[in-house]
Amino acid sequence: MPCAPPNEQTPCLPTSRETICTHHTTVRATCVLLLCAAACSRTRAPADAPLTVVFRHQPLWADPAAFQTFLARFHGENPGVQVRAETLPNGSDIAREMFVSALEGGADDFDVFAIDVIWAPEFARAGWLADLSAFFPQQGLRAQFLPAAAEAASLEGRTYAVPWFVDVGLLYYRKDLVPRAPRTYAELERFARAAMERQPGVAGFLWQGRQYEGLNCNFFEAGWGHGAPQAPEGKILLTTAAAEAGLRWLRGTLDSGLSPRSVLSSAEEETRRAFQDGRAVFLRNWPYVWAQVQAPGSPVRGKVGFAPLPTATGEPGAGALGGWLLAVNAHAPEARRRAAVRLVSYLTSHAAELELALHYSRLPARRAVYDDPRLREEAPFIAALFPLAATALPRPVTPWYALAGDDIQGELSAAVAGLRSAGEALGRAQRFVDHLEER
């Protein structure tokens, strides 16, 4: 939309009956003017009018002021370009539905938008993302950004998005209950059992077993931990012995009582709360948990440590990569697209990702930001996460993933709930995936 809705520019809101009367004509006149302006700007925009670039993203939480100041600096550096940031609902599925229906309809009322790493290949293949290879060549992208994030932003050797910030699965543990972070699954179980014996009522290991995308993340991590190879690009490979061992291990944590059955209905927040209340020894979750458990008033403040996920062999485990990329709408008109590319490059710059890390605790997608002295000083937790972020692995990078994710979730859920054996569930899920790709 080229022009703001009238209510945003109505001079002042009437506060009493008298002002309603006195303002009535003014308001009406303004509306007429705005309507006229809207009509005119549809047909021909004056050459010197500022170009408005619309940026849609999910809420960053915390205080929006810091981000706004940062955008204001972009306006200073780019006179003639206005950025309007529009916030989407928080639920990632809902945001995806909005983008899918808008982009499918050829919407050009937004230019830059934030997409989840798992949608990127799908959106790129659909032709909805502008090809940014000319501005962000593959070589530079892969050199400057974390490998998994760069991978997620690319499809068939072209760049379709630029990593904004990342997320990685990691293990939290109670420093007061266990001697150190466990390196192997066996160690995790041994430490947990010892702590559970000393402190009855405490659960061993919390993870996310509800039927949703988080379960897929837990599954892929357990599979990698048992030695599952990364699937070749463009493929979803579920029926490997290692993946099966990983799924069996997840199910085993419930059978053996290492994990409480509440895990089966838990997403991130349920497990975070239980852990924060001091009711668990170990927790698999994302980095956002750190700020919460270390907040003043948290019962476990100062008692929590974090580490890479354990593996079967004792090597540091790879966490699943989450996070967001910035893309440019392929339907945006040429003039706005150039400004949009400048905005993407500004928002994914070293300074911007540093700012995001300091004010919003988002993990930078750029490698160099982790060495920044300011980050080391003011957000040591984030700086310390570099090795984990650098070795994070993406879920299968294929345009089919979002379509297949739903079927995979159902089968994984059946396996962890004990309805089917791990092998059977994976076999069924693989058949769904193959069927989808063939059809």
Add this chain to the structure above:
Amino acid sequence: MNARRQPLIMVAPAAALLCGVALLPVLAAIWISLHRSILVFQERRFLGLSNYQFLLGDERFWSALATTAWFTAVAVAAELILGLWVALLLQRGGGIFRAAILLPWAIPTAVSARLWAWLFNADYGLLHRLVPGIDWLGSPRAALHAAILVDVWKTTPFVALILLAGLQAIPEEVVKAARVDGARPFRLFLSITLPLLRPAILLALLFRTLDAFRVFDAIYVLTEGGPANSTETLSIYAFKTLMRSGDFGYGSALSVATFACVLVLGLGFLRVLGTRR
């Protein structure tokens, strides 16, 4: 001639509206369901009936249909029995109870489902503390019944209200006459109240069955269809296929199948309602 045409003219706007908002979308859905249409890949080609052929062999569809049928049968039966009991109590009670009982019905489903999700929570939930043996949302067997409980809690007041209206329409004289003839309360209930309440009961049954068959919001908030798709109803399956997977062809086929089921149910009820009135 004019007298004959006038009613038609009067009905025309309503008919046109119904056509526009009900019939056309259904026809459009049927048309899409004959295609392979995957939104994100901008793929669209005519397939004929092959989506329906796949549907017939789709285990997930049949399990969703069974889940929906079970949900509908159990929830509606419980709502009718409880609703009748509440209505009988309310017939004697004062206005404040009538208002208070509507509270669950007035709360948006998404909000009450969220509330119940916390009650069911396996770490903190009140229900979990009261009945520690049951893993409400985590076990494939219990989860659907947890959803039924939420639905019953929410819609019993609605049923009670319809039945209360029916109760109040029963003529006083009939009841008095029965009393004079020496009918005891239970006999009175069986021979007078229930038969005369029949239209109201059928109406409540019709509303609730059609509604329960399309259940979406409560289950979506509680479990999203999990664990192991054990709470996946037809609407949830269709929604996931349409909106999450973006498979519009097959998603539309699922929607059309749901529509057909509801249509059959509705026609069946209308038949029963229409014959004895």
